[in-house]
Amino acid sequence: MRRITVIALNTFRENLRDKILYNLLFFALLLMGGSVLLADLTIMEHRRIVTDMGLATMNLVGVIIAAFVGIGLVGKEIERRTVYTILARPITRTQFIIGKYLGLVLTLLVNVTVMLAVFIVTLWMYRTPFHAALFQAVGLIFIELLLVTAIALFFSTFSTTTLSAIMTLGFYVIGHLTTDLKGLGENSQNAAVQSVVTWLYYLCPNLDVLNVKGQASANGIVDMSYVAVASMYGLLYAALLLTAACAVFRHRDF
């Protein structure tokens, strides 16, 4: 466990010293601040615009960090050959993968916390009461980020950085369209399309399950049992991908 912690903390430190992360965070804070201006310029319900934009920004920036930093977690280590000296230490490859994953999870946690704090301040400035539904939405956004990180990490254990990025974003997009995919399959007359779509439906995670942003901005509290099941679904999927990533990485030559 100690070696996992050492790898995780080093990954966290690496992320903290990366200027791109600060740029993204600045971009997020700018968007959240901008939502106040946008709300003033529209005739729609101001509170809803601020809430929608805040949650969407948190989600977008979080996914960008999870996907792109996640791909580099292992990919960069292999490309720059820093992995050589680490794996020549008494550390298993599984410990290395889990440590890298936890390091990025810690980074995401800090980022989401900062963005949430700014979001709350924004809502407070607008005298908008924040309620449990917002925290439910942010919680499930975080679960989605854990899942996207695991997808990116999985692909980066056996693929190039570019290909990993394409596949991760592909998984993410399809993950939000699985319900439509199912409908497409059911309505298609072509057996091959039906087969491919069915495979994709079962293979890709259903990320829409983790999306309760709409309910949150409408102040609708989601049933806690739903949140619990959705969270379990996301965590289980991430755990499966991590296990697969470890299995692939264990057999990889450097």
Next chain:
Amino acid sequence: MNAIVIDRLTKVYRSSWFGRAPMPALDGLSLSVQQGEIYGFLGPNGSGKTTTLKILMGLMQATSGGAEILGKPLGDVQVLHRIGFLPESPYFYEYLTAEEFLTFYGHLAGLERAVLGWKITQLLDLVGLAEARTRQLRKFSKGMLQRIGLAQALIHDPDLIVLDEPMSGLDPVGRKQVRDLILSLRDQGKTVFFSTHIIPDVEMICDRVAIVVKGKLLAEGRVDELVNPGHAQSVEVVCEGIKAGEVAAIAAVATRVLQRGEHSLVVLPGPEQVEPVLSAIRTQGGKLVSVAPQKGSLEELFMKQTGATPTGAGWPATVGGSSE
């Protein structure tokens, strides 16, 4: 007792999806490194040195064959507690300072913070980087990176140190420092196994060497055993006052004649040819400068084993007895 035993190690890189044929990197390589010795693993680029080291360090799996390190089979993670490794042209986390970098590797090796404090100071002094303790690695030169890499390999006081081209990228002073460091490690009873293609380094410090070409072991043993001690293999005669074109008689018996102005360097295959050449020099009115019997060198052996041809540095070479 052996620190490393490599037994018929074979590695074939698999064919790619695009139809590239499988590429053999190691072909039944066997060798052994004794504890407490400095062992040089010599070979030209692409001979399989790095592949061998990667397999030993668990970074790559062998296609067949096996190896034991410090009495443990390949893949035993615990034995890595006793091994320090420096890869070729190492890349490290450039956002870390030298101190943070060594702390990270120390923690990975299971060292406590209290021990690390003085250990880091000692190692930075040893590799001449005490001044750069708080500098980020991104500001390090290639030579400094090589030295901090050596420090990370030694942070946990290993019994066996495996180094891949440790002198590459270093200036003459840096190379001497690394050579001295390797010798001091041997004096402490540690085993050093290092790959290189810089022959003088091997000749100077290695107890034993192996020459590997195209994944096969071509020679292994003590340097002096390998190059036939005490037997002059060739004789170099240096003379002056003989012009090019006047040395037909000399060229007839020489393996090589190198001419620069009126100075001639004549390489003879053995001592038997010395007398005829000296008479030829006298006949031509030349002046003898020196006669030096040459013992075999590791470089000659290496060139012979790898099928390469040596050339005289700084001299226009004429090989095969003719002159310019």
